[in-house]
Amino acid sequence: MKRILLIKPCCIGDVIFATPLLAALRRAYPNAHITWAVNTSIAPVLYEHPHLNAVLELGETANPAAPCRLLGFVRQIGRLGADAVFVPDRSRWYSLATRLARIPMRVGLNSGGRGFAYTHKAAVQPEAIRHEAEVYLDLARLLGIPTDGLWAFAPLSVQAAVQAERFLHEAHLAHGGYLVIHPGGGVNVGMRLIEKRWPAENFAALAERLAERLKAQIAVIGAASDREAVARFKAALKQPCLDWSERFSLAEIAALAVRAALYIGNDNGVGHLAAAAGAKVLMIFGPTDPRRYAPFVPPERARYAWRPIALPKGGVSGGAPRHFDWARDGVSVEEAFAIACALC
Template identity: 40%
Template sequence: MRHVLVVKPCCLGDALMATPVLRALRTTYPDMTIDIAVTAWAAPAFDGHPAVRRLVPYPERPTLPRFFRLAQRLRAERYDAALGLDRSPWVGLLLWASGIPVRAGLAAGWRGLLYTHRVPPRPGRHESEQYLAVAARLGAVPRGLEPEFIVPEPIARAIRERVRHFRRPLIVIHPGGAINPGSRLLAKRWPPERFALVADRLTQVWGSTIILVGVATDRDATASVLAHARTPLIDWTDQLSWSELAALLAEADLFIGNDTGAGHLAAAVGTPTVSIFGPTSPLLYRPLGPKSVVIAPPASWELREPRDLRRLSTIADRLDISQVHVDQVVEAASRLLQGEQGTA
């Protein structure tokens, strides 16, 4: 098997959770060429990855004509095998229509009929482990669960210079997220005034520099944090590319944010990370890394199956992200900073 397609359409955090599969394939089969079918939104997660030969554009909005045009293109590539790392039936249909002879996918029931090797999702198993179970059908041997992202050296150098004179510890806070193409799930956002309180308390104790980050759709969240904070914060909202954000996170002493792709990116570059969850499952989606901590309501840890929040009109009180208190986040952040910097 020398020519393999991996399909992971969306989103940034999910794409990063698939990078352990790339590491497993690369180390098990050093001569294998790997293409990834991914949407433009999630494509930055794979930028510069040493295992990836090429990114294949995947439709942002699935329609049968778009999928069959893509299937024709994939058929011409004559892939030896494919991995479908998504539960969507569109992925299985695409690979079936592409005529790829060996198709391993994350699917159960009738969707599994579209694959030659199907792996039913296991309740309570982290997504990265689910994906690696699919890759194992091609004989790939896991090499850890942590995500990975390679920061281009020129970008790393530029960010290092930009933060060189900032007071340490350097803390990056991402108070937004949860807005992707076709979805707006603001129940995943912790209240911005609480991020402001966390920033104030950490600055008071540690004398830290705190940078707020996010994309254009996060401006309301970062603006609210700035309005509520009593200490000066640096606002880099919508100023960084994905690779520049990765470089900043690699320089930071700590990252704090919601259940978003930025938390997985922080884990991928080895940054101590505090992630705040509520209506989504930390068991399935938490950033994986030796310095990654999740704060969530106890009930969130009981969620063992994916949930489509777009289909929920209300979030149960026991899963409300506001159940997470400022003290919990400050204590977790302080423990990580003590491990990095010594006792305050």
């Protein structure tokens, strides 16, 4: 293979889960030109990835379900002249688009027949509990490409690292002298599942206990969609905190998380980015299954807190379980504290 296209536009966590597949392809084809087609908003996560030659920013064509967008997407990927495409996605539209673009080798997931247009189909069993990254790696295994020893990886932006160092210096914060808390998440262009959010009051109680133990300051982050969770977190704290919400880019958050004593958040893309960049991460799970969606990094770098419960078959596509209640079904502050202490 000389020119390879990887299509995984959305969302942050899923893009991170596809990076082991990218690593497998680069290891198998060291001289190939590899392009990743991704949502424009997520593209910066991949800009400096050492296994990529190019990033194709999709803009409005990232969701090619509408006929005009489908044709635009086909034109975009067709111009690349790829001789092989890998699609770790369950979309029928990406399957169709790769055929219309006349890419000779088309390798993709086949869930419910949606991979009908691929030349090489990896069957997906929705009820099988497997990590999403392993499902994506099946595309490499179809071709006999080894997948051993691969983890998710997101390179730190050089510019973001410099900016993080400058910010920490000006704020008189030492490496390991602060905790990064993200009480929000669960909202992206593909899905809204705010049931994934552990109560903000729990985050506050956990942060205070860890801050006392580690002699660290508390910093909270969040996007505009996290404003309510951030406000509740700050209101529940009995001590001041550093409010970093809506202040930094994804790359800068990753750089700050890597320099923190610990990053703590819900099952969301920012946490997966932080873990893949090298931060120590504690991820809180409730109505989603960490056996499918935990950070795909070495266990000494990331842990999850979860009480096993019955969940919808097929993963997050089934939504949150009915009547899920964090107080009854979720992990306690004490349980999360014990796991956090094992990390730091």
